[in-house]
Amino acid sequence: MTINTTLTLRADAPIGTISPRLYGHFAEHLERCCYDGLWVGLNNKDIPNIGGWRTDVVNALKAMPVPLLRWPGGCYADHYHWRDGIGPADKRPQRLGMSCGLQVEDDNGIGTHEFLELCRLIGAEPYLAGNMGSGSVQEMCDWVEYCNATIDTTITRERAANGAPNPFNVKLWGVGNENWGCGGSYDAESYANEYRRYATMLRHVDPTAELVICGHNDEWNEAVIRTNRNHFGLMDHFSIHRYWLQGGAEVDFSEAQYYALLGEAHDTELFIEQTAAYLREYAPKDAKFVGIALDEWGVWHPEARPWGPDKELQRVPLSYEQANTMRDALSIGIALEVFHRQCNILTLANLAQIVNVLHAPIMTQGEAMWITPTYYALQLHTPHIGATALPVDVANGSTIPGGKSEASTQAVSATASTGANGTAVTLINRHFDQSASVTLVTSGVSGVVKAQMLSAESPRLQNSVAQPDTVGLSDLAVHADGSNQWRIELPPHSMATITFN
Numbered sequence: 001m002t003i004n005t006t007l008t009l010r011a012d013a014p015i016g017t018i019s020p021r022l023y024g025h026f027a028e029h030l031e032r033c034c035y036d037g038l039w040v041g042l043n044n045k046d047i048p049n050i051g052g053w054r055t056d057v058v059n060a061l062k063a064m065p066v067p068l069l070r071w072p073g074g075c076y077a078d079h080y081h082w083r084d085g086i087g088p089a090d091k092r093p094q095r096l097g098m099s100c101g102l103q104v105e106d107d108n109g110i111g112t113h114e115f116l117e118l119c120r121l122i123g124a125e126p127y128l129a130g131n132m133g134s135g136s137v138q139e140m141c142d143w144v145e146y147c148n149a150t151i152d153t154t155i156t157r158e159r160a161a162n163g164a165p166n167p168f169n170v171k172l173w174g175v176g177n178e179n180w181g182c183g184g185s186y187d188a189e190s191y192a193n194e195y196r197r198y199a200t201m202l203r204h205v206d207p208t209a210e211l212v213i214c215g216h217n218d219e220w221n222e223a224v225i226r227t228n229r230n231h232f233g234l235m236d237h238f239s240i241h242r243y244w245l246q247g248g249a250e251v252d253f254s255e256a257q258y259y260a261l262l263g264e265a266h267d268t269e270l271f272i273e274q275t276a277a278y279l280r281e282y283a284p285k286d287a288k289f290v291g292i293a294l295d296e297w298g299v300w301h302p303e304a305r306p307w308g309p310d311k312e313l314q315r316v317p318l319s320y321e322q323a324n325t326m327r328d329a330l331s332i333g334i335a336l337e338v339f340h341r342q343c344n345i346l347t348l349a350n351l352a353q354i355v356n357v358l359h360a361p362i363m364t365q366g367e368a369m370w371i372t373p374t375y376y377a378l379q380l381h382t383p384h385i386g387a388t389a390l391p392v393d394v395a396n397g398s399t400i401p402g403g404k405s406e407a408s409t410q411a412v413s414a415t416a417s418t419g420a421n422g423t424a425v426t427l428i429n430r431h432f433d434q435s436a437s438v439t440l441v442t443s444g445v446s447g448v449v450k451a452q453m454l455s456a457e458s459p460r461l462q463n464s465v466a467q468p469d470t471v472g473l474s475d476l477a478v479h480a481d482g483s484n485q486w487r488i489e490l491p492p493h494s495m496a497t498i499t500f501n
């Protein structure tokens with residue numbers, strides 16, 4: 001059976017700009033993400049590195065790309081004291097770091113300067129998460145001053161003495177992380193009140209800093225926004241996290257679980273819309289716009305967590321590293337369709353996490369590095385970054401078991417954009433085992449510049465250190481089918497991007 005469907009690009013109905021910040025990533029001091037995955041140390045002679053950062057990983061990140069990078073947590077942020085990570089490396093303290101119930105020994109080899117240098121190397125905007133759990137307002141104010149102040153103070157002299165006479169000008173600052181849980185077990189009202197104190201003082205230090213307030217579930221979000229309804233000016237982005245948990249085993253999932261995970265990914269849109277509805281409901285007349293920051297998202301398989309559904313699958317001992325199959329790559333594409341549709345209210349997003357941990361595009365083992373299907377899924381979307389999102393109408397498509405929203409049941413879906421480099425469309429055939437014959441109707445394009453596809457024999461396939469090229473990109477045939485009409489054949493569970501001039 002082949003699905004026959006027609007997709008029409010709506011160049012007449014632009015949605016908005018796809019901010020590069022929607023393609024952000026997240027690096028936490030959790031297991032082998034930062035230490036080992038990204039950072040191998042200044043004196044490492046075995047693994048080629050640039051000032052301690054793995055050269056192979058840096059090059060792969062540059063090519064992905066990574067427009068935004070959040071650090072140092074996550075839960076880790078609410079134990080992190082930034083002063084531990086400045087000054088001569090051999091004088092830095094060895095601390096107990098903590099995230100997700102896991103204690104780590106942190107020699108603070110990666111500190112503010114090192115992290116911001118990584119951002120410079122890969123072309124990412126930094127996003128720093130401050131410590132509200134075990135820190136203080138003054139500590140966070142000092143961090144902002146250290147990074148951004150232009151006036152002559154003891155703190156800015158210290159920055160200069162540590163090698164950075166000019167301010168780093170870090171715009172994005174998280175005021176705590178998951179403060180309903182690991183970041184202090186606050187209730188919503190107490191957090192909202194405490195947030196205001198932080199935000200007021202931080203604004204005094206740097207009025208241009210963009211502050212991210214911590215959200216959670218609908219109940220918390222409504223209460224935090226309601227409590228701060230007269231203080232929209234103190235909030236720039238409202239943080240929510242969404243991990244997809246319903247997909248069963250990481251590799252040996254059933255067909256029903258395959259669809260459950262994709263449906264869950266699609267329904268992230270409902271969570272974004274609900275959060276936006278609370279922001280609209282409580283916004284005073286003429287209130288400053290507050291965006292939504294989905295600053296942790298992705299698949300979290302049961303093998304890699306001690307909580308949530310399918311606990312019996314948890315790996316022992318527990319590790320936050322997990323498989324990354326073609327199914328996981330499709331979930332990335334589905335989420336990016338959502339981000340493009342919601343680009344007027346979603347202001348940033350960070351996939352969790354960037355190397356080795358959770359839904360990682362890149363894996364390392366000793367000297368070896370390989371890239372996952374998720375990496376290719378992200379790379380396929382590069383033409384959309386910074387472009388204008390366009391809606392895509394779907395007609396005559398088959399349906400599949402989806403999530404809660406009706407749109408999640410479409411077997412074939414797509415997102416499109418138009419920008420300085422032409423028009424791009426990314427298509428997904430979500431069907432488990434049926435191929436799709438797609439008629440794509442465009443307007444105002446003259447020809448195909450590039451067409452690439454991500455596919456695999458089975459949605460359960462992944463890459464590994466021994467077989468790094470099992471899942472990868474291939475060229476896609478696009479046949480002209482009349483004026484501004486194209487025919488594309490998509491295998492089951494596949495994704496493709498076509499760029500037109």
Ligand code: AHR
Nearest residue numbers: 074075076099177178352
């Ligand atoms: O990404 C792993 C953890 O998940 C983060 O530390 C925390 O914010 C979330 O619960």
